Amino acid sequence: MSLEIYSKDPPISYNSEIKSRDRYFFALISIIGLGAVLFATWPFFVWQMSTLPRLSGGFDDAPIPQARVLSAKSPNLENIQVVQDADGFSYFIPTNLSENDPNDENRSKEFSVSIPKLNINNAIAKVDSLDFRKNLSHFPGTALPGEVGNSFITGHSVLPQFSDPENYNAIFTKLSDLEIGDKVNVARDGKQYQYIVQYSKVVNPKDLSVLAPISENAKNLTLMTCVPPGTNIKRLVVITSLI
Template sequence: MKAWKPVWRWLTASVAFAGLIAVAIVVLGRKSDQKPPGGASAAGQPATKAPKAAPSSAGDEALVNRMLDQIRADKPVEPQFPAGDNPASGVPIAAIKAKPGEQLGLGRLVIPRLALNDELNNGVDDAALEHGVGHWPGTPLPGSPGNSVISGHRSTHDKPFLYLEKLRPGDPIKVTVGARTTTYKVFKTTIVPQAQYVKFVLRQPTDPGVKEITLFACNPITAHIQRIVVQARAA
């Protein structure tokens, strides 16, 4: 009997191994029945499309539907934050870019509520906004009478204006240009359609002695069909 023990052990191990292989084949076979190739159901019928998700807002509807179509077609899905985060979209470059030879850096923008302390550059074109926020050329410099217009990205580069909507009336905004620092207090936040934002943000106060500042950025973050505009006034 001792001579038969190695053979018996070998037969037992072989049977157990064969059993494991059989179980694996059955499991894999069931999975293939549940998810046959070609998108068909287990009954051989074409798989029905998942219902479209309700958009979070009317402005997001086109983006949501487009992303769903990309998922269903097994195509790469575009990023949630589009690469075209351009607050000054639709404006001629000559109106938003500083003149050749002008100093790019103007000073700094500080917003305590947003923990923001960023470089202020001259221009709201891509070059000016790449490393900070930008001043719209042709509008008064911060600290001067009139409405000084400043723009920044919300979803690309350093995202300085990502949380612009968190500003509340009375929040301070400090701007330093040269040796002069001016403190403004927020008084209004507005959402403006893209087609109307240029005229809105460039509007100057009726009182020529008033010092105002206007911050604007793309809105909503996922669609960029509007602009969020924050207005503040110096005491």
């Protein structure tokens, strides 16, 4: 008669089960957190490494070189202030609008902007406006499209994965995709104007040179947004000229 011996593994304690479950839980949370960080920051590094070097003007705080862009008259820079809100966002504020009174009945109240390459169709730009949450903003005192001078337009940008050409809070996210020769179409007061991209540059948020006169008698339109998309660290300006 043989004697068989059966053995059982020692029971796992309740505390051991909890510790094991907690380890898996914290590992999962860590992976999700890391994924969220990469989701938010990866586009920033990609933009810095791939898009920024491609821009025709590069990245520095110097004024836009006169020889490389057609521009024209802009508001007197003595009447422009750079202010910063509670979130650290810097923006321009005009202190004197005497040259172009926004209450002038003959002055256009809005116009539309279309950029085929960015799938932007008939986006509304409010004239002499500093609010671009529900529209594009035409900076007060700058020329209107078709006029001699620098028509300055600002729009929002967000993280590239949330880009939406129909959403004014994200409309200029892919502005850096514009290259020399691309077209910008503007409709104002029943007239059509077509501009061609000449130059793009990343500048300091407090750089007023983007508004400064560069050459006389030219009809120029400038588009500006925050970069890298989803941040307000710098500003991208795309300069176009009427053709």
